[in-house]
Each structure stands twice: as structure tokens, then as C-alpha cells.
Amino acid sequence: MVMMVFGRLVVSLKSKIRSLKMKKPYDKIEKSESMRVEIRSRKAQKLIQETLKIADSPNSRTTLAV
Structure with a gap:
């Protein structure tokens, strides 16, 4: 278990140095x-x-209902 922790530490140090x-x-x-x-x-x-994309969308409520 200690070796795994040590191994991870070495890998992280190598990547930081790189x-x-x-x-x-x-x-x-x-x-x-x-x-x-x-x-x-x-x-x-x-x-x-x-703005044009929103205005041209069919769900836009910016158009006036006539």
C-alpha cells in the first residue's frame, strides 16, 4: 500500500516537472x-x-401577433 502511494507521488511529481x-x-x-x-x-x-437566431426561431415571442 505504501508503494502505491509512493508510486502515485512520483508520477504526479514527474508530470508537474514536465x-x-x-x-x-x-x-x-x-x-x-x-x-x-x-x-x-x-x-x-x-x-x-x-440575436437574429433568437428572433428567427419559431418559438420566439418577439413577433407581434396580428
């Missing part, structure tokens, strides 16, 4: 104005698509 080795430092880039505009545009398009 994950630490794999992490590579990187330089964080500053977002340019065009990148900000692109991100806002993508978010807006996603919101529009979701």
Missing part, C-alpha cells in the same frame, strides 16, 4: 487600435448572430 519545463516565457504584446477594433467587431457580429 509541465514546468514546457512553459515558455513570452513577451506580451500590446494591442494596437486596429486589433481593438477587430475584437469589438467580432463581438458585435457574434451578438448580432445570436
